[in-house]
Amino acid sequence: MKKAILYLNQFFGQIGGEDKADFAPVIEEGLIGPAAELNKKLENAEVTHTIICGDNFMGSKQDEAVETILNFLEDKEFDIFFAGPAFQAGRYGNACGVICKAVKEKFGVPVVSSMHIENPGVEMFRKDVYIFQGGHSAAKMRKDVKTMATFGDKILSGEKLLPAEEEGYFPRGIRHQVWLESKKPASDRVVEMLVKKLNGEEFETELPIPKADRVPIASPVKDLSKATIAIVNTGGIVPVDNPDRIQSASATRWGKYDVSNMERLKGGEFKTIHAGFDPAAADANPNVIVPLDALRAYEKEGKIGKVHEYFYTTVGTGTTQAEAARMGKEIVEHLKEANVDGVIMVST
Amino acid sequence: MVKEIERAGFPIVQMANLVPVAKTVGSNKIVPTISIPYPLGDPNTPEEQQWKLRYHRVGVALDALTMDVQEQTVFDVKF
Amino acid sequence: MKLELGNFYVKDIVFGDETSFNNGILTINKEEALSVVKEDEHITEADLVIVNPGDKVRLVPVKEAIEPRCRVSGGAVFPGVTGKLIQAGNGRTHALKDCSVLVVGKHWGGFQDGLIDMSGEGAKYTYFSQLKNIVLVADTDEDFEKREQQKKNHALRWAGMRLSEYIGNCVKDLEPEEVETYELEPVIKRSEEVAKLPSVVLVMQPQSQMEESGYNDLAYGWDCNHMVPTFMHPNEVLDGAMISGSFMPCSSKWSTYDFQNFPTIKRLFKEHGKTLNFLGVIMSNLNVALEQKERSAQFVAQIAKSLGADGAIVAEEGYGNPDADFIACIVALEDAGVKTVGLTNECTGRDGASQPLVTLDEKANAIVSCGNVSELIKLPPMETVIGELQSLARDGLSGGWEDDEILGPSVKEDGTIIMENNAMFCGDQVVGWSTKTMKEF
Numbered sequence: 001m002k003k004a005i006l007y008l009n010q011f012f013g014q015i016g017g018e019d020k021a022d023f024a025p026v027i028e029e030g031l032i033g034p035a036a037e038l039n040k041k042l043e044n045a046e047v048t049h050t051i052i053c054g055d056n057f058m059g060s061k062q063d064e065a066v067e068t069i070l071n072f073l074e075d076k077e078f079d080i081f082f083a084g085p086a087f088q089a090g091r092y093g094n095a096c097g098v099i100c101k102a103v104k105e106k107f108g109v110p111v112v113s114s115m116h117i118e119n120p121g122v123e124m125f126r127k128d129v130y131i132f133q134g135g136h137s138a139a140k141m142r143k144d145v146k147t148m149a150t151f152g153d154k155i156l157s158g159e160k161l162l163p164a165e166e167e168g169y170f171p172r173g174i175r176h177q178v179w180l181e182s183k184k185p186a187s188d189r190v191v192e193m194l195v196k197k198l199n200g201e202e203f204e205t206e207l208p209i210p211k212a213d214r215v216p217i218a219s220p221v222k223d224l225s226k227a228t229i230a231i232v233n234t235g236g237i238v239p240v241d242n243p244d245r246i247q248s249a250s251a252t253r254w255g256k257y258d259v260s261n262m263e264r265l266k267g268g269e270f271k272t273i274h275a276g277f278d279p280a281a282a283d284a285n286p287n288v289i290v291p292l293d294a295l296r297a298y299e300k301e302g303k304i305g306k307v308h309e310y311f312y313t314t315v316g317t318g319t320t321q322a323e324a325a326r327m328g329k330e331i332v333e334h335l336k337e338a339n340v341d342g343v344i345m346v347s348t
Numbered sequence: 349m350v351k352e353i354e355r356a357g358f359p360i361v362q363m364a365n366l367v368p369v370a371k372t373v374g375s376n377k378i379v380p381t382i383s384i385p386y387p388l389g390d391p392n393t394p395e396e397q398q399w400k401l402r403y404h405r406v407g408v409a410l411d412a413l414t415m416d417v418q419e420q421t422v423f424d425v426k427f
Numbered sequence: 428m429k430l431e432l433g434n435f436y437v438k439d440i441v442f443g444d445e446t447s448f449n450n451g452i453l454t455i456n457k458e459e460a461l462s463v464v465k466e467d468e469h470i471t472e473a474d475l476v477i478v479n480p481g482d483k484v485r486l487v488p489v490k491e492a493i494e495p496r497c498r499v500s501g502g503a504v505f506p507g508v509t510g511k512l513i514q515a516g517n518g519r520t521h522a523l524k525d526c527s528v529l530v531v532g533k534h535w536g537g538f539q540d541g542l543i544d545m546s547g548e549g550a551k552y553t554y555f556s557q558l559k560n561i562v563l564v565a566d567t568d569e570d571f572e573k574r575e576q577q578k579k580n581h582a583l584r585w586a587g588m589r590l591s592e593y594i595g596n597c598v599k600d601l602e603p604e605e606v607e608t609y610e611l612e613p614v615i616k617r618s619e620e621v622a623k624l625p626s627v628v629l630v631m632q633p634q635s636q637m638e639e640s641g642y643n644d645l646a647y648g649w650d651c652n653h654m655v656p657t658f659m660h661p662n663e664v665l666d667g668a669m670i671s672g673s674f675m676p677c678s679s680k681w682s683t684y685d686f687q688n689f690p691t692i693k694r695l696f697k698e699h700g701k702t703l704n705f706l707g708v709i710m711s712n713l714n715v716a717l718e719q720k721e722r723s724a725q726f727v728a729q730i731a732k733s734l735g736a737d738g739a740i741v742a743e744e745g746y747g748n749p750d751a752d753f754i755a756c757i758v759a760l761e762d763a764g765v766k767t768v769g770l771t772n773e774c775t776g777r778d779g780a781s782q783p784l785v786t787l788d789e790k791a792n793a794i795v796s797c798g799n800v801s802e803l804i805k806l807p808p809m810e811t812v813i814g815e816l817q818s819l820a821r822d823g824l825s826g827g828w829e830d831d832e833i834l835g836p837s838v839k840e841d842g843t844i845i846m847e848n849n850a851m852f853c854g855d856q857v858v859g860w861s862t863k864t865m866k867e868f
Contacts (some may be wrong), residue, residue, distance in 0.1 A: 163866030171867035174779040177798040178866045186770060187690035187859030190740050190795040194768045195702050197793050198625040198738045206864050207773065207794040209787045215351045217376045218359045221413045248576060249825055250801060250847065275538050275576055275823065276747055277715060278638050281386035288389040294406035304410060317747050318801055320776030328352025335358060342413040343360040345350050348384045365717050366751045368786040383716040384748060
């Protein structure tokens with residue numbers, strides 16, 4: 001039998017109401033509150049432990065709460081982690097999201113929760129946690145616990161998981177291809193959608209445009225004449241033997257190349273391995289993508305302090321955002337170490 | 349990638365031909381380039397002209413690094 | 428313009444003495460057919476193989492698919508490409524249905540080439556696994572590109588077209604089982620009944636991003652890179668005016684077979700006069716530089732508006748930076764007051780978590796999506812491989828790799844393969860065959 005652990009707040013953990021919201025995390029062997037119901041509904045696992053933590057404790061001392069709970073779990077065997085249901089309780093929703101995310105990252109087990117659509121925890125954690133659309137209040141406890149258990153069973157049995165809409169959890173921003181059961185070809189779908197759009201009828205796009213994620217603008221370089229400037233590029237400029245074997249599409253690797261003794265990049269010494277465009281121009285003159293020659297000129301003029309010893313390369317085509325973010329973070333470490341002050345990113 | 353570098357606090361300017369793409373991925377400072385295969389120098393033009401273009405646009409990018417902007421900004425180029 | 432497509436349904440393909448079609452049996456004289464292939468001295472080795480749905484056969488690297496046809500009213504099937512320039516889309520063309528000529532490299536593949544499994548789990552990833560295929564497996568002396576990732580595949584693709592025309596000619600003088608008629612009145616001379624229906628155009632964005640000639644889709648033999656959007660009759664597309672190129676990651680590619688049968692065009696014809704007034708096709712393209720992309724979008728919107736289009740479908744042959752052309756075109760049309768639906772595939776990464784298109788705009792609020800190019804696919808070994816299995820890993824096919832820290836090489840010792848959907852031959856079927864869509868998980 002596989003094992004499950006459930007997280008509850010002070011109220012459902014039967015510690016007390018609002019006055020106990022500062023309750024520090026505990027782990028109890030066995031079934032407390034909704035854990036009994038969850039255990040009853042789960043077919044492929046037994047609930048071995050219940051974790052209880054006050055909502056305010058999690059809210060105000062999040063790091064401490066998470067660390068304590070992760071320590072509880074260190075020596076426990078478990079295959080799946082549940083939290084809630086949190087209904088419309090905002091602080092509880094947040095707590096379920098925080099702990100599920102942390103448990104998933106640390107132990108790599110599936111994490112499942114349930115919240116009402118208006119619970120702010122949904123928007124905060126839908127990308128990290130399977131959050132099922134639950135009821136408004138505890139009146140829906142049995143139903144919501146059943147939903148979580150059914151899905152848990154499905155994961156544990158290795159059954160094929162259906163798209164979010166069909167399973168009933170909030171979409172996690174993960175898109176995969178599926179074959180339509182109706183076998184309706186794209187030609188029918190596109191013409192029907194057009195007719196509906198023309199007639200002012202409701203239609204459903206197959207690609208909802210996601211909202212953009214923004215980063216705060218970094219503070220500017222104060223004194224360019226003392227600044228170290230680095231070049232990063234996604235145009236695949238590498239030494240001709242491509243020593244880091246960076247892939248020409250869907251890259252997972254990047255490289256850094258020493259140019260401290262070079263005035264410019266020479267064709268024949270560097271080339272592009274990017275497969276998404278005609279390489280002729282960049283092979284002949286790699287400076288059209290990594291403008292080392294121009295930066296050297298500005299260095300001589302004193303407009304900039306110095307050109308960073310290395311430039312950094314990867315390939316943009318088909319590279320996943322997750323991979324790009326990871327490579328970005330890795331490159332950041334090198335930039336920090338070299339006290340780089342500003343970065344020019346050339347993309348193709 | 350731009351976002352990760354900026355998130356770490358480095359001022360960064362993206363030189364890109366596809367400005368709409370740069371905007372969509374969330375770059376805050378953008379300097380346009382002339383094409384995808386040769387962002388900074390058209391091989392069909394004389395070396396001298398390619399150099400002038402590259403020198404100019406890299407200069408704009410460097411200046412952009414020093415600018416205190418409040419929103420996504422696409423910087424103008426002359427050549 | 429009135430096109431009659433005479434259909435001959437192929438039930439079986441065999442080799443025999445005379446290339447002929449009889450009672451659903453297509454017989455091919457192999458020797459004669461190969462001599463047509465070898466008219467080009469660059470073809471150094473060639474063989475023909477017949478493969479059927481359900482055969483335990485894996486084909487790779489597949490370069491092109493063509494429907495065998497002949498132009499009954501005279502002239503080349505592909506005007507401006509395999510023969511003199513004449514108007515396509517008018518008169519009578521005969522076609523051998525349920526079959527295709529597939530062109531497979533004997534050894535060497537490239538970024539633009541793909542894979543087809545005729546049976547098993549892999550069959551569902553391509554359209555061509557359900558057709559009876561005459562497979563040309565050949566090699567060439569085009570040594571300049573043997574080790575290049577981007578290949579023009581000129582000798583092989585042209586050999587495929589010659590072969591398809593040679594085979595198609597056997598039904599030139601026969602009476603077809605069925606005749607499909609495609610006809611549109613001139614745009615401003617349509618009956619009131621038709622004219623009062625919402626008017627729509629199909630905007631096609633064929634792949635044309637290589638600046639060097641020899642890689643891009645051709646319109647009457649003309650490189651689509653060298654054109655601005657123009658108005659075409661849909662019959663021209665169905666009748667050989669457009670041929671596929673040799674550039675795009677394979678699952679996004681439109682083969683020549685796809686152009687000849689373009690399902691979205693046929694579907695619009697079906698709706699014409701009932702719910703829609705199908706004005707025609709605006710043939711656009713895909714570009715490299717932003718200004719080119721914007722110029723094309725501007726031309727498309729102007730043509731659509733001048734024609735009086737109320738609605739448009741925009742179909743994109745590609746992903747990655749071509750998404751910028753796609754979105755720009757949709758936005759330009761919407762801004763011009765033309766209600767637009769997009770037709771494309773996505774690149775959400777192996778984990779499905781990446782942004783689906785590289786540019787997005789809220790105005791693109793109606794899109795039909797046909798798949799994820801980077802979906803990981805693992806397939807067991809296949810009894811027979813036609814071509815060379817190693818090409819998937821060795822030659823830089825867009826969905827294959829030589830090595831990967833976690834997944835190892837694309838081709839395992841026992842013939843198991845692991846690849847991205849990218850290398851499935853015309854797998855995303857954006858022309859309209861696709862029964863795939865994208866769902867959130």
